[in-house]
Amino acid sequence: MHILIINGPNLNLLGKREPEIYGKVSFDEHLKNLVQQFPNIQLDYFQSNHEGALIDKLQAADGIYNGIVLNPGAYAHTSIAIADCIRAISVPVVEVHLSDISKRENYRRRSYTAEACASCITGKGMKGYDEAIQFLTSFH
16 A cells, blocks of 8 residues: 655644644654554655645646545645645545644634545544544555
């Protein structure tokens, strides 16, 4: 099984950015844990702060990966373009948010991208990535 993890804007700052909300662990640190936890799954990782780069990566993943774990960051609340892209590809996508977006600011409570995904996991911190990979393994 081959899974792509995509992180959106500002998620390169995990571990430093608002640790009271997002935790003190960088994603690179957690990725090492994921690789150990899922030794039979090939995990690839991509991060960008640019909407078009995220769309390009999603499009390029179609037919290559068995599943995608996507944390679109703030683009979840604004990007119809990313939502349309998710709908256009055949790879199942699971959205992850570290915080519980339903308990955040009003503008963060709706995720346009989640509406296009197979599932959405929120409020579980880094463990949300683990759950998303587990969910995707149920497709195969």
